[in-house]
Amino acid sequence: MKKRMSVFLFVACLILPYGCASRENNTMNSTLWVHTSAEYVANSLQTYSAARKNVDPALKDRSWTAALEQTGDFSSLPAAVVMDIDQTVLDNSTYEARLVVDGAEWSPDTWDEWVALKRASAVPGAVDFIRYIRERRIKALFVTNRECRRRGGEGPSCPQERDTIDNLAEIGITGVEPEDILLKNEQPGWSSEKTSRRQSIVAGYRVLMLFGDDLGDFMPGVKKGITPAERCERVRRHRDDWGLKWYMLSNPMYGSWLNVLEKPGSKWLLGK
Numbered sequence: 559m560k561k562r563m564s565v566f567l568f569v570a571c572l573i574l575p576y577g578c579a580s581r582e583n584n585t586m587n588s589t590l591w592v593h594t595s596a597e598y599v600a601n602s603l604q605t606y607s608a609a610r611k612n613v614d615p616a617l618k619d620r621s622w623t624a625a626l627e628q629t630g631d632f633s634s635l636p637a638a639v640v641m642d643i644d645q646t647v648l649d650n651s652t653y654e655a656r657l658v659v660d661g662a663e664w665s666p667d668t669w670d671e672w673v674a675l676k677r678a679s680a681v682p683g684a685v686d687f688i689r690y691i692r693e694r695r696i697k698a699l700f701v702t703n704r705e706c707r708r709r710g711g712e713g714p715s716c717p718q719e720r721d722t723i724d725n726l727a728e729i730g731i732t733g734v735e736p737e738d739i740l741l742k743n744e745q746p747g748w749s750s751e752k753t754s755r756r757q758s759i760v761a762g763y764r765v766l767m768l769f770g771d772d773l774g775d776f777m778p779g780v781k782k783g784i785t786p787a788e789r790c791e792r793v794r795r796h797r798d799d800w801g802l803k804w805y806m807l808s809n810p811m812y813g814s815w816l817n818v819l820e821k822p823g824s825k826w827l828l829g830k
Contacts, residue, residue, distance in 0.1 A: 588810035606683030624803035638763035771809035
């Protein structure tokens, strides 16, 4: 049986367009799930629906903050919700799907080309949630690892910021100002680690909730130099925050969860 299966896969690689590339690109099924499944839609709607129920209690409780970086007396600060963008507000599974079909890997250049197109769709539930908090005069702030970089060595230093604002407007999130989006490398020290950007936010806002698709959207020190077990322990340590102050969107396509796994990844299938 195993021999017949091996022959089948070999023939498929020979006769099917992108046959080998698609089989070897282990994001195909996860991309299909995000790109096509009703389960993904239900999961996202569920996350944002649950968050809505906690907005008013968070707003009324002046001692409430979702940011680990927020200390001292913040009771008089205006309220804000801090959100990641990609796979939290904007769905880029179309870009991921093209990589799978082309048998390609993610690259800064193809990603920047996608950002410039401004064609990402909305993550289900995100637009309605942002409208809901804005009705309560809660600021929506976006901390994203979209990277500021010039195109072709000319023009503005961060065209990605304008592209992102325009894309958000296309899905119905209008009125976003440049200062509402904190991009990677927009300021010195703003690396892919988002702690410094959250620190900038808590100086002027009381953070009611955090939204993201990666553990780094909620806490520092979880993207490298750490084991999967240690990451899980940190999640458990904050068990009371999940679904109350912190909201994780599902993203099986990529993320720091994958980066911390020792290669080959297949060894993790039979045990941790």
